[in-house]
Amino acid sequence: MLRGWHYLKFSSICLVGLCLFGCGAKKTAVERGNKAQILHLGNQTEPQDLDPHIVTGEPELHIISALLEGLVTEDPKDLRPIPGVAQSWDVSPDLKTYTFHVRSNALWSNGDRVTAGDFVYSCKRVLSPALGSEYAYMLFCVVNAEAYHSKKIATFDSVGVSARNDSTLIVNLAQPTPYFLALLSHTAWQPVHKATIEKYGAIDARGTAWTRPGNFVGNGAFVLKSWVLNKEIVVEKNSRYWDAQTVRLAEIHFYPIESSLTEERAFRAGQLHTTANVPPNKIAEYRLTSPKLLHVDPYLATYYYLFNVHRPPFDNVCVRKSLAMAIDRKSIADNICKGGQLPAFNFTPPGTAGFTATAHLTENLDSAKALLALAGFPDGKGFPKVELLYNTSELHQTIAQALQEMWKKNLNVDIQLVNQEWKVYLDAQKRKDYFISRAGWSGDYVDPNTFLDLWVTGGGNNRAGWSSPRYDSLINASRGALSQTLRFACYQQAESLLTSEMPILPIYFYVSSHLRATSVKGWYGTILDRHPYKYVWLDDQ
Amino acid sequence: MTQSSRKPPTHVQSVIKRFLENRLALVGLIVLTILVIGSLGAHLFSPYSYSAQDLGYGARGPTLKHLFGTDPLGRDLFTRVLFGGRVSILVGVAATLVALCIGVTYGAFSGFLGGWVDRLLMRVVDILYAFPFTIFVIILMVLFGRNIVLLFCAIGAVEWLTMARIVRSQVMGIKKLEYIEAAITMGQSTPTIIIRHIVPNVLGPVIVYATLTIPSVMLLEAFLSFLGLGVQPPMSSWGLLIKEGADALEEYPWMLIFPGCFLSAALFSLNVVGDGLRDALDSTSVKE
């Protein structure tokens, strides 16, 4: 502390001249941005790349959503699919064939027309095995898409995506997929400009130079202006965009700021319009002093723990339920997360596309103790040495320590904490080399299916190794269901099966929290934390 | 070297006398002793356990019940600071001991044997100096997980080079002295000579350097904590506590101030004790 003061004095003396000269009357970046319609965004990390078919992270998705537009886009308030490049579409009575009418005034940023053929080409690219797209499965609802991706068929002709002419795209689905339109706004479905891709490499070449500023050809509301690694990415308004009159922002600057503390300070100093996160410790203070700046919205994701159902003692459902009942979720959400997270008593976040599970796990200490005794460990006696695995992070560590203490206090069960660094943790989870493991799942699209199909037998992301024929048949039945009511009935049963079997231990439903300047308009809290930038503008009052 | 250096008791006595005359160093020694006793006897001084939580009583400022306040999980900070000191001091001392053992042996052999062996060994040290060692420690911790033993070894491996150089230059001076030459002519083996005659005589500078190494090890531990590579929770260390405190600087300042004061006090006293020892040992540099 002493030292801070020393430098404080020293610097003020040495640099006061410089400052008077430098920043005396200067306005902050936010104030200047408000005048010029330049939005400054905190965007977590440096994007891996800007190739929509390769990237996987949220920061990348944010930037790409400004640069490219799919067949449908999202409503800024509720993310409902609305016409994008396709001005309209028809669905066949069996719900398996979609015919999209591509608008004739949709242009690439170099002036070329966006055609139905561009979408066929883009689908072919995503499904090319050599490209190694991690989101190729977003296309697997299309006829033969999976077969082409796994090289079972050699030509793309039999895959259910075809262009009748420049303005008509036909997509054939393997089975009715009620959430198909919601999938279309995902980056894996976004178009790429064929001539540009092939100028810098083959269709399935990774990491070519096409995504660099100057090379990038997009069809979104913005075009890529500059990209300085780890410093900022600037996109500017695309004058050739078909709906350019709606777009009011002149530029967006995306800043990769990993530390939420640094980000919050930059926001306070007027360098950012919005932040990607809020440090949990700051939430209470903002709520008290400047609630207008703090925005906390539900986010389509669940924080939970996995039980390894193949390892004793967690092969016993009583043990799993006992542990799940013996914790205080509300206390964790209120005292640790502090952002208004909802305690989770089932797996799918409430209100996902209109679905709220009726299944509800009850926290009950007496039942928990009774179940533990039933499993052969009365008062925790003889409970084997088990470990709780989590990946290194302040929040996970705090929650794990809190749960460890709750189990110790309530059930007299000793659980060791093991933290591993991200990649190691993922590998351990994949090999099922754990007892209990932290996990989180965020929805890829707004539908309960993105959560519930996780636990089908042999599912690629089923890291609990749990398997139930009844569950599988329920999920399968939901896919064939022709009405929403029938479909949701299947999901309700699936949820209650999860609650009675407890292969996972839900803890809380995420929220997204941001600090946002009051001048930002047209920006709404959405469940996927996406905010179509074409509707955003800055109020200079 | 004066006449007295050949008779260890008088030399040691005069060193102690000179050290005790240095008031700052004496204060440092007392502070250090208090810190060590506090940390080692942490369980005696605090009614709480370092991991016991009270979620409803999280992040409160200092009170009579919790002298240093609590952290966001409602754990008593006073207890965590004391237990954290145990880890930090342990890491500092153990890593320094590792560095000491490698460095002294290496330097003594190199200096005593001289000739091409010396040149080769010192070239190796020169080459190792070019290793970006902090980076190696980071890689090691990231790749092979957090492990307190690994932490000691990694840090010890970084710090022995300078020790080796110091010992070597000391030995070069000492081995020309008559009694060493006498021992050589009497046919004593090299290891015996090094252990019996040389090591005791270079102990002074080595102790001084060791006292000054402990603070830098403790700072390195804090640096690793910043990267999230420090000790395994719910255990604490000063580095970890300070990192947590620095993150909550504005909201919960006590979380930084208390562990910060403890670490600073420890580093400060180690530094003045080290300086005091050096001045006391180095009879020629009495400055007016």
Add this chain to the structure above:
Amino acid sequence: MLRLILRRCAEAIPALFAIATITFFMVRLAPGGPFSSEKNTDPSVLASLNAHYGLDKPLYVQYGLYMFKALQGDLGPSFKYPGRSVNEIIAGAFPVSLELGLLAISIALVCGMSAGLLASLRPRSLLDHIPMTIAMTGMCVPTFVLGPILVLGLGLGLQLFPVSGWNGPLDRVLPSLTLAAPYAAYIARLMRGGMLDVLPKDFIRTARAKGVSEIGIILRHALRGGVGPVVSFLGPASAGIITGSFVIETIFAIPGLGRFFVLAAFNRDYTMILGCVLFYATLIILLNLLVDILLAWINPRLRGAS
């Protein structure tokens, strides 16, 4: 002098070779791979990724290929950032770290040397105790504590400087001050020690007897001898500043190399880790050589010896 340079360069080759080899195998032995991902990756996707980066070949072949390319100065493609080569990333990020480091070392030298000099003129007086106590405190405060304190005080409190970013000259102030602080403190102590060793020497007494002014003695005679320890410290200090810049870059969101390096280790970006380590090692070797040349220039007696 030429012999010194040539010999150091000859020594650097086996050193760099050893560093590359150790890092290569250490990184490969570590659990977790660059393509472990949160969502399930199709085995065929994984296979094509591995084939793309040559990870499907036996380890010794990969090692041979890497070394062969590294010899030609090609550090390979980054795994984390497809389409970026390690050379390109280093070339983009290092100038920023270099600027930060140079600023910091200059500040540390100017502040540290003047404080140390001042303290040595009147040992055991207030003029000695005050700067030395500050310096001692400075050595005890980790940069990740000092950084936020400076930001809160000067950036947000007095609103003198921007709190993050790397655009205008004002952005440089807080990061370089934070990075410089512990080194300034150490240099102050070394400078004082060095001066106290030199001042009682005979040639200073002679000069004083000849009637040279006190300022003249210090600037012309004592400084040259007393600065030795500071110069020897420059080597380790530069290395420390280079590797320590990571903390500063994170706190101030600066697009420097330190952030890339630490993230690479966490992401298992094999080529990026190796590239950074090799680059840092080369840099440190060069800096040490520079310091030795500087030392020989300041103190001619050392020229023959080493």
